[in-house]
Amino acid sequence: MSTVTQSAPSRRPRDFAFSWADAGPFLALAALLVIGFLVNPDFLSVTNLSNVITRSAFIAIIAVGATFVISSGGLDLSVGSMAAFITGITILFMNAMAPSWGAWAIPAGMVVALMTGLACGLANGVIVTVGKIEPFIATLGTMGIFRALITYMSDGGTIPIDRTLREAYRPVYFGTVGGIPIPILVSLAVAAIASFILYKTKYGRKCAAAGANEDVARYSGISIVRTRTIAYVVQGACVAIAAICYVPRLGAATPTTGVLWELQVITAVVIGGTALRGGKGHIWGTVAGAVILELIANLMVLSDFVSEYLVAAVQGVIIIIAMLIQRFSK
Amino acid sequence: MTRTKWIAAAAIGTLLMAGSAAAADKKTVAVSIPAADHGWTAGVVYHAQAAAKEINAAFPDVEVIVKTSPSATAQVSALEDLSAGRKLDALVILPQTSEELTMPVKAVKDSGAFITVVDRGLNDPAIQDLYVAGDNIAVGKNTAKFLVEKLGGKGNLVVLRGIPTVIDDERIKGFQDGIAGSDLKILDIQYANWNSDEAFKLMQDYLAKYPQIDAVWANDDDMLLGVLEAVKESGRTDIKFALGGNGMKDIVKKVIDGDAMTPVETPYPPSMIKTAIYMTVANLVGHAPVRGTVKLDAPLITQANAAEFYFPDSPF
Numbered sequence: 001m002s003t004v005t006q007s008a009p010s011r012r013p014r015d016f017a018f019s020w021a022d023a024g025p026f027l028a029l030a031a032l033l034v035i036g037f038l039v040n041p042d043f044l045s046v047t048n049l050s051n052v053i054t055r056s057a058f059i060a061i062i063a064v065g066a067t068f069v070i071s072s073g074g075l076d077l078s079v080g081s082m083a084a085f086i087t088g089i090t091i092l093f094m095n096a097m098a099p100s101w102g103a104w105a106i107p108a109g110m111v112v113a114l115m116t117g118l119a120c121g122l123a124n125g126v127i128v129t130v131g132k133i134e135p136f137i138a139t140l141g142t143m144g145i146f147r148a149l150i151t152y153m154s155d156g157g158t159i160p161i162d163r164t165l166r167e168a169y170r171p172v173y174f175g176t177v178g179g180i181p182i183p184i185l186v187s188l189a190v191a192a193i194a195s196f197i198l199y200k201t202k203y204g205r206k207c208a209a210a211g212a213n214e215d216v217a218r219y220s221g222i223s224i225v226r227t228r229t230i231a232y233v234v235q236g237a238c239v240a241i242a243a244i245c246y247v248p249r250l251g252a253a254t255p256t257t258g259v260l261w262e263l264q265v266i267t268a269v270v271i272g273g274t275a276l277r278g279g280k281g282h283i284w285g286t287v288a289g290a291v292i293l294e295l296i297a298n299l300m301v302l303s304d305f306v307s308e309y310l311v312a313a314v315q316g317v318i319i320i321i322a323m324l325i326q327r328f329s330k
Numbered sequence: 331m332t333r334t335k336w337i338a339a340a341a342i343g344t345l346l347m348a349g350s351a352a353a354a355d356k357k358t359v360a361v362s363i364p365a366a367d368h369g370w371t372a373g374v375v376y377h378a379q380a381a382a383k384e385i386n387a388a389f390p391d392v393e394v395i396v397k398t399s400p401s402a403t404a405q406v407s408a409l410e411d412l413s414a415g416r417k418l419d420a421l422v423i424l425p426q427t428s429e430e431l432t433m434p435v436k437a438v439k440d441s442g443a444f445i446t447v448v449d450r451g452l453n454d455p456a457i458q459d460l461y462v463a464g465d466n467i468a469v470g471k472n473t474a475k476f477l478v479e480k481l482g483g484k485g486n487l488v489v490l491r492g493i494p495t496v497i498d499d500e501r502i503k504g505f506q507d508g509i510a511g512s513d514l515k516i517l518d519i520q521y522a523n524w525n526s527d528e529a530f531k532l533m534q535d536y537l538a539k540y541p542q543i544d545a546v547w548a549n550d551d552d553m554l555l556g557v558l559e560a561v562k563e564s565g566r567t568d569i570k571f572a573l574g575g576n577g578m579k580d581i582v583k584k585v586i587d588g589d590a591m592t593p594v595e596t597p598y599p600p601s602m603i604k605t606a607i608y609m610t611v612a613n614l615v616g617h618a619p620v621r622g623t624v625k626l627d628a629p630l631i632t633q634a635n636a637a638e639f640y641f642p643d644s645p646f
Binding site: 040042045047048051052055151154155156157158160174249250251252254255256257259297298301302308309311 | 365366367368369371372373375376491494518519520521524525526527530531532534535536538539552555556559563564580644645646
């Protein structure tokens, strides 16, 4: 319990005082917006920004879950494959139910997606904690398993959603409420709930304690196994929510769905200010990190300076600069 | 426990040897192809298995065995396994990579097998008896010619290319050659890695950047699916054509249905594996000489001939 009482006072000043560490990713984001505007004024057009932020929603939602896992001292490489797997299961279920249930197959499919996500997350968590296998290796294993399962389910091709459901489901990605695209609202809601859990509940403090120093946390009576397993389950739920928003975008799951998302997710978390070795997580920083990544890709296309062959190199440089801005603003 | 396992293994081994001895007068054709990891290779697996089934049923003295491999290393092992137990009369191979497969295929050739190479050539063309491939340059060129004609030789284009490889370079080169001399202008060209999600994002960015786009070419149909979704969502009406390439069944279906934005398609058909298997078997059983190079053309698929290229049961 001592960790809990220790961490409480250290957090208190941050609630009132301005913290450079917390502001870092937002400064980088602001700098990027200014640079983008100078490069091409269309960059700040409402359509472009709304496209880009909507697109970043998947990575943002998954990265919110990854903030829990990384904060608690774990790592999850399987999220991209898991997203593809959940997408596949969800579409197959909806297609099977569509003839008898009609549009009701969509909410039922969402429930199936969530249950699958929770189960996948639980499997990852149990392998890592109870099985005591390095998170990197354990989730590398499940990454291969999920990827193979989606390839198997689709025969290597495509699993398209039933045509009768396509139009009814489309608004979940393309629709807006009060002018704001639904995926953005979903990711804000996920981040708000996550930051409440991580900052205002006992579990959130246990999570950071387990990641900051495992031994100290254990001596303080925190169950490392339970804390980390729950973090992986939260990750699974977040992947499922992202998959639910993803399905209507292209209306199909393929073996290449979600390829390399895990790296984007981890990059977003780290840009957001959470240390890869664990400790305090920064939920809103993570969300900013995901938007930054997507903005960089967008800026590469909107600018004319960079040869198509060098885009990845420039992206790498910008990510490193964003990290340096944070380091020196601390 | 260990002993019973050995006895069982020995018994199974004897059975297998007896089985292969009984079938010794059959001609064996091994087909080694990449495992289905995306749409096109899934199509290759589908057509190879269909060919094997049809030929095994039609010619009782020919046995076609299909083996898929997820990587170049696995394919090398698969070749060793295929040729270890029995004598191969022919090998039809779509190599994962040219470099790693050249020597192993040569070893099979030295054992006396007829070698058919499909799609990707080996480093030493002397190894192959028959080479079957599509025409990537024509994929780009025929698409370009269609656009030049339909847009009256004038207009703004954006292009999405795949993964930096020879295939991608050839398609782009064919396209650039095809529009050369016209007033069609390529506003932008970027990589989207033959992935629908990346193509969706890239197309959204193109739409934000350019107020007037007459036509889009994605050099693969997976990417075209992402492009079409982005165009549909934007509500833009300036885009007259959005074309792809490869012969994916969803896109060929659009052509059959007379879609206004995607009225034509160019094939780089995974069914070329089937062509290759049939030709190889023709050589074995029909005394029909087939040695040489077969380059399948990439004719425009239009409403008139689309049925020839439409495989509704294939995953691709």
